[in-house]
Amino acid sequence: MTSKIFRSTVFVAVVVLLCSLGIVMGVLYRHFTGVQVQQLKEELSLAVTGTEQYGNAFLENVEADRFRVTWIGTDGTVLFDTQVDQTTMENHADREEIREAFETGFGSAVRTSSTLIEQTYYEAQKLQDGTVLRISTNQESAWALMIDMLWPVILIAVLAIGLSAFLARRMAKRIVEPLNQLDLEQPLKNETYKEISPLLRRIHRQHNQIVQHMDELRRKADQFQQITAHMQEGLVLLDSEGNVLSINAAAKELFEAEDDSIGKNFLMIERSGAMRTAVNDALDKGRGYAKTNRNGRNYQFDLSRIESNGAVIGAVILAFDITERLNAEQLRREFSANVSHELKTPLQGIIGSAELLESGMVKPEDEARFVGHIKKEASRLVSLIEDIIRLSQLDEGVELPKENVDMLELAEDVKAILEASAAEKQVDIVISGKGFRVEGVRGMLHEVVYNLCDNAIKYNVPGGIVTIHAENNRLVVSDTGIGIPAKHKDRIFERFYRVDKSHSKASGGTGLGLSIVKHAVAYHNAEIQLESTPGKGTAITIQF
C-alpha cells in the first residue's frame, strides 16, 4: 500500500511540476520574447531615422553590444554591419526578412542556430532610398532554457520524491491503522471509514457462513469420530500418498499404532508385504485385500480407493476380525461330518440286523432280539434327527413366543416324565427350593431341565439322587453320579462331544443334549455353570 500511494504521489507531483514548469516557462518565454521583439522594433525605428539622416556616420557610432545592425543595399549587398566586415558578407537579398522588407516595407524573421541553443530575431525596414536596415538580437532558445532548468527541475523532483515517500508512508500508516484495528469477528460493530461498510457487510455475511460451515464440519467430524471410535472393525483413512489421515481405536489396537500415527506413512506402521500389495492394489486398481493372523485371531482387510472428481484422493482400510466366522465355518464342517457319522452308525446297525433277518440266518428265538435292536437303533435315529432339528432351529435364532413360566412347575413336569427311567436306574428325583418364574419359551426351558435331568439320571449310579433346586432365579440340577473329569469340563457343551461314547450310546444319548441346553440358556440371556467331581457327582447351575 505504501508503495502504491508513493507511486501515485510521485506521479502526481512530477506531472504537476512538469506541467506547471512547462506552462510558466511557456508564458514567460512568450512574454519576454514579445518584449524583446518590441524593443527590437523600437531600436530599428531609431536606427532607421539615424541612418536616413546621417548614413554610415550614424551606424559607425551605434553601440553594437546588444543589437547587431546591418544595412543592405537595394541589390542585397551588405553596405554596413556593426559586427562583421561587410565586404566578407554574402548577398542578403534572399533572406526572409529582407525579402519581406523589400516587398512590404517591413520584414521580420526568427532563425534557430544549428545547435538549437540560440535563436536570432530579425526586424527589417525599408528606408526611403530603397535600402533596408536590419536589426537583430540573439536570445537563448526555449530548449536552452529547458537545459538550464534541468538541475533545478531534478532538484525539485528529488525533493518531490522524498516528500512523496514521507507522505506516502504517513498516509499509508494513517489509512491502515484503523483497518488493522478492525474486529473481524464482529465486522458490523466497527466504526471506521464509511467507504468500507459494504466490505464489512460482506465480511459479516461470509463470517456467518464460515461459522456455519465450521459448525457443520465439526459436527460431521464429531459424528465420524463417534461412529468410528465405537466401531468393532478397524478403520484407517489414507491419503493418495498412503499417509494416515484418520485411524480409529480398533485399528490402533490391531496395528499397535502409536498416538502420533496421523500423518505417518501407513506402511511404516504395518510393514507386512501383503498389506503393501493391498495398499498399492487399492490405489492403482481400486480394490485391495489382505489377511493376517494376530495374537491368535484372524483378520481380513478390505481396501477401497477414494476418488473425487476423477482424481485419487486416498484409500480406506476396513479391518474385520473373522476369527468367529472361521471358527463357525470349522464347526459347521465338523458338525456336518459328525452328523453324517452319527446317522450312519444306527443305520448300519439297522441294515445289518435287517440283512441277517432277511437271510434267515437268525434263529427264530433270536428274531425278537434283532427286531428290538432295529427298533432301538431307529428310535436313536429319530431322537438324533429331532435333536439336530432343534439345534438348527436354535442356530437360526427364530424368535419364539415367550410366556411366564413357573420353573418349579416345569421341574415337576420333567420329574413326572423321567420318573420311570429314573426308577429303572434306581435313582431318586428330588425337587427343592421356593421356585421362581421366568419370562421365556416354555418348550425350550422344558428341554433344558429335561436334558439336564436326563443326563443326571443317565450318568448316575444305582441308589443315586438327582436334585432339581429352583430359587432366586437360579436352577441347579445336581446328581450323585459318576462326575466329569476336569479335562472334559470345557468340551462337554460341544456338539457330539461325549466323555464316554459307549456309555452315552448305551443310554440312548446323542451327544447333542448339552449343546441344546447351552443354546437355549443363551437364548434366555442366562448363564450356565458346571461343577463336577469324578466319582462324586455333578451340579449344573443356570442363573437367569
Ligand code: ADP
Ligand atoms: P449325551 O447325549 O451323550 O448325554 P450330552 O451333550 O447331553 O450328550 O452330554 C455330553 C457328555 O457330557 C455326555 O456324553 C457325558 O459324557 C457328559 N455328561 C453330561 N452330563 C453329565 C452328568 N450329569 N454326569 C456326568 N457326565 C455327564
